Amino acid sequence: MWWTHLPGIAATLVIMLATLVPTGAMAICQIVADAPYRPNPKKVALAPNEVQIRYIGHSTFELETPAGIRIATDYNDSFKPAIPPNVATMNGAHSTHYTLNPDPSIEHVLMGWNLEGGPIDHDILVGDVRIRNIQTNIRGWDGTSRALGNSIFVFEVADLCIAHLGHLHQRLTDEDLLRLGQIDVVFAAIDNSSTLRHESLMQVLDEIGASLVIPMHFHFFGSLDAFTSRASADGYKVQMATDPILIVKRETLPTERVVYVMQPSGGRGKL
Template sequence: MVRDSSESHRRSASLRQAAGQLHAAWRQLRSSLWRAAPLLAGLSLATPAAASCQLIASGPQAPQTSGWVLPSGIKVASASPDLALQLAQAASLAQDEVGLRYIGHSTFEITSPKGVRIATDYNDREKPALPPRVATMNNAHSTHFTLNPDPSIEHVLTGWNPEGGPIHHDIRVEDVRIRNLPTNARGWDGETRAFGNSIFIFELADLCIAHLGHLHHQLTPDDLATLGRIDVVLAPVDNAATLRLDSLMAVLDGIKPTVVVPMHFHFTGALERFLARAASDGWAVTPYPTSSAVLSRKLQPEQRTVMVMMPGGG
């Protein structure tokens, strides 16, 4: 059966018009939220503090510039966007903006200004609706990896070496550099899995974002030197399977990020206990009613800030 071509053209034109209206509405909303961000998030337009991301790799993947100035900040984006809005958001990022969307558990979707999408701790349950270009995984439990990643994913980076020992990644995908720091992980029975986890570091849009994965031990001075300057940490706050609160706060004090985004808070009361401890340690706590935000160097918290995002699914 063949549809009438004029009807198809009319429908195509309507779809294009609707998509254009959606994109325009998104840009207007995003602009309004940008202006309201200091009120919504308790942020100020203070002069950015100097920071630098220590880029230690050598060879052809080493960056062309060293000593970058990397102040960090946050602004609010849309709440739990549907698929069309996700695409509009990725298309509208400025060159100094990074999209961050909390899917669930330890999985975030990070979007670069050029539209490179990365899914952290990619697994069979927590994953973006559209396959990302890059997926990172860790080997603690099946909620942090999959044996069957979507074949369309261009780069699948495991945080462990199937043959044993540490694994090292340092790649560039357009405007993103991705590297890792091998650490240990804890298994279901509490056993230590040597080099079963990696902290993945994402360098993009003059920001350095570290995803701690399933880290369950403190970091050494050498580890901290390898990480370098980190602006945003995605941190597990379960207070059980990964780090206890005292150890987690020590890790955060060592890394010294400007912003921490909690994850892995599936145990009852875990998030509340972490927020209470963070507040008592001098962190500002900023609850967000959304699963999405835009990170930018344009805005900077006056003090260390915990940015609480609720999971929004794929």
Template sequence: MIRSIVASTAHALATGLALALAMPLAALPVATPAAAQADRCPKLVAKSPFIAPPGPRIVPAAYVGERQVGLTYIGHSTFLIETAGGVTVATDYNDYVRPSVVPRVATMNRAHSTHYSLNPDPGIEYVLKGWREDRDPVRYDLDVGDLWIGNLPTNIRDYQGGTIRNGNSIFVFRAADICIAHLGHLHHTLTEEDLGALGRIDVVLAPVDGSYTLDVDGMVEVLKALEAPLVIPMHYFNEGTLNRFLDRFASSQYTIERRESPELVLSRETLPMKPTVIVLPGSLY
């Protein structure tokens, strides 16, 4: 069942970089080179054999049918992804905003404590850190039930203006022939090599705060380059910041939709035919 009860009302961003997480990586699969990821999300045009509705359908949250993927915005940078086979993932899993269910998979990023947890629920089967402490790139190529998970390492800034190499990961999730990319705490635009490694992306979960992550113009550049039919904003703190991004993006000939429910059920057939931004309600702390 897709549920979106926010686990905490805490409103704080950490001011330091994350410390090493006390969890082993040895048991986690090591991926093949990043370029192989494109084989999992091949470049295709999102087309339907019939006329599709203008955006993803909202169906009862208790049902994720065959060839569908459930997506719930919990808040900040955390989404709950659910497959038809019952695999659940919480993105940027942290101690402030969590889904009400214990996910089978949790992904994390390094930038602030609102993107990782030092005390993940022990019931989580796979805890996937988006970085390594030695700054070498971490790679995932992981099948969990009917879900595939890969990643593309990217760099982040430190508080002195320097660069922490491979300090963030764009996590990619594929189920029901839909590829979802969570950009994490992205701090720079993407190269042609990055875009080739990511392959075809259908849904982008994009940080749009315009300051802590990439500036608005840079984020628009990234989203245009990815050419995904569906963009879902996250990491924007307040309506003013969100509206600044939407105003900029609306001028890019994207359709803008606001939904009252934080839940979507996606299928390949109902991806929007025109590039669309869908705003889902969630915790803004």
């Protein structure tokens, strides 16, 4: 079935193939940026060192790589790109973070939790991007903990490391942080209710140390204002985007910590 993870032999082959990919295709997740941050205007084609980010809505972003690979995060039946992506990642919190009926034209459907229980591990190469996950626990609606119900997905491409925290419900362990490595751009849920409270979230963001934080999941009234106020107080520079598209590259990552608030471009849903 499409939601099962790769068998051991296949996973080994994927890792072996990684050594054949040109070194410029992916990041090593341990390089710290030191250039001023200047968002680039919308472009038709991406340079080899650029990644395009489009905010679709809720927790769904569309990433486009220099080779034209398109990835939709937390792909679901309500928030999705106009054109089916090459890769869809999902999380199991509730129906705005996954679908059991993905478009059949999507080549890679990566679920962040195992429908049959237990772990699920992804580490694949798709064109010029490496995609891997780190599982965390999640709370059910009844308040009980559901083991390994969420995944942080990491996208390594164009000398950048981009992490989508998913529906994060817990502080990260030292092992989680070690597996993440140095993250440049992080998508973080800031609702302050169904995921982490802002106090815990700010600690997580500080531990991850990404220079660019892009908020998501701010559907509760007042959550965005509360988060930006807290981020400013903690030393982040807050910038409000005027375009749902952002092109990032290592050379223009901020030297100071930036919260970059993107507005959704739509899809079939609304915040």
